Amino acid sequence: MANIRVVHYLNQFFGQIGGEDKADITPFSKDGPIGPGTALEKAMGDDMPIVGTVICGDTYFNENLDTATEEVIALVASFKPDLLIAGPAFNAGRYGMACGAVCAAVQEKLKIPVVTGMYEENPGADMYKKNVYIVKTGNSAAQMRTAVPALARLATRLAKGEVIGSPAEEGYLARGIRKNVFHEQRGSARAVEMLLKKIKGEPFTTEYPMPVFDRVSPRPAIKDLSKAKIALVTSGGIVPKGNPDRIESSSASKFGRYDISGINDLTEETFETAHGGYDPVYANKDADRVLPVDVMRKLEREGKIGKLHDVYYATVGNGTSVANAKKYANAIGQELKQENVDGIILTST
């Protein structure tokens, strides 16, 4: 059998180009495997060489979704691949979005099997799991060693046209596809068994998980902005110079509350970013680019808003789990409720 030609998609970091300072590089390709591709190729075996690697900066991809996708597809196509693997992206949000978008587009346009890997809380997972196979991975690159074999295994099966089993058997994120199968036991009997287990408090597995509708209804609009107290919150890591609460640059364990009463402008000398997930140069030079205190003060002086709340809240949204983000927002929310704010501007990077 002829070799199966595999192309691998990576971001600037795993593509060994650089960190956040290189996150805006445009797509380009190299022959052969790079970084995690070497381990993937080894795990897939001799008949599935990685013939080429396409690399793109995460920031460039996400800021130019449509053009970046087109550019990446063209580079992928130039290798005449039989299969595309992207990532794994773990819990890196921009990388996950890119891996999902590239896989979905390649699958649609080039009509070849695709597979990627990410942590289930990655926004790219939610966005693309219905379209493409996403192997479930841990939340950081520390789990590369377990992610590679899982990804290689599903990639091999897809490339060879084997029948893919259920998400639980194969280790990918459920795509919401129902398959009809013959079962040796009638549905009614299975349902009664499940019910008995439930009554006894024993574990059981539903055959039809209910979708989780995690939505919040939009609150009514502010009637009169000129009397409204507006609060600023950011996940972009803006902190007073020196980061007094030592908020971590990724997987932040806390949020900070900072008094800005009497402050009209965030300057290079007074504020900075603690965020480790984007190039900090611009925010360090002028933190108003992430947390617009200067403009809010101007609008306050002009009477367009009633008041800018005296305190702003910040955390670092970089590899942060959904559970933690929710916890911090709940605590911040309790305080803002006490202070009777009328509206909140949340800025993200």
Place this chain on the structure above:
Amino acid sequence: MVKELEEVVNVPVVHVCTVVPISMTVGANRIDPAVAIPHPLGNPQLNRDEEFALRTSIVEKALKALSTEVSEQTVF
């Protein structure tokens, strides 16, 4: 964060962010598209006044979002 804040504080919340699809996936109700990931409310290539004007326009859009009734996820 955006959903939890809206739920807990019970006031409108606008999400100023660059990658709108992420904000949509997360479930923000009011979305104000920003400039770029490392500088959502600025552009270092502009001069000081131009950049301030750009930031003002994004913040004014955020305020418009907060003062506009919405019944579903809306990008302003």
